[in-house]
Amino acid sequence: MPSKIEWTEETWNPSVGCTKISPGCINCYAEVMAKRLQSMKMVDYAKGFKFTILPHRLSQPVLIKRPTIFFVNSMSDLFHEEMPGSFIDEVLNTICKTPQHRYQILTKRSDRMLNYFASRVIPENVMLGVTVENVDHGIPRIDDLRQLSAAKVRFLSIEPLLEDLGFINLEGINWVIVGGESGPRARQMESRWVVNIRNQCVAQNIPFYFKQWGTWGADSVKRSKKKNGRLLEGKEWIEMPRY
Secondary structure, eight states: BBBBOOOOOEEOEEEEEEOOSSSGTTOOOOHHHHHHHTTTTTTGGTTTOOOOOHHHHTTGGOOOOOOOOOTTTTTTTOTTSSOHHHHHHHHHHHHOOTTTTEOOOOOSSSHHHHHTTTTTTTOTEEEEEOOSSSSSHHHHHHHHTTOOTTOOOEEEEOOOOSSSSOOOOOOOOOOEEEEESTTTTTTOOOOHHHHHHHHHHHHTTTOEEEOTTTTTTTSOOBBHHHHOOOOOOTBBBOOOOOO
């Protein structure tokens, strides 16, 4: 379905639901959405945010002929602990059958992603990414991602950015997305944290995409996400990876 996520075009959710494993999960937007859809009696969300595979959605991208960028599992995690390896195989089979599309796979479970692709070929139309919300949980995921050198595009989703990441080893990384948290319980992101990442990307010629300030503005004032906008030091940074 069409996505409101700025850095993609469509979302494809062959599974829904997840479980929290790190601080970036605390105010999960997908959990809120899943419970809302459950209250609306949407069949695929009958279990709310409990992890559920949806085999009937596997063929959705095949029906779309126009080249499209798909974010895979915006409402889940392809490498969730309860995800059968055989079902991941089926998802990848759909991806291979639709070379006209590009697929963005983002996970917080980088160890399982690394193990999965250790014995499999990464399709050329797949971008692999990890979430990096802080130093303790996020930085080790980058090291796992870096080992998947066969991936054409390796990207970081640094959202929500919860602290200063300091120096980041960006070797082998092709794209960096940064964003602040939204919602009534959003945690504040400081400007200097974002600028630090932006400067490192610029210095290494890595495309940098600043998605949003979120609930807290660059001036540390809490207001609507729309009013805070996405300007960083007076400029929009919406660079896409070189594919």
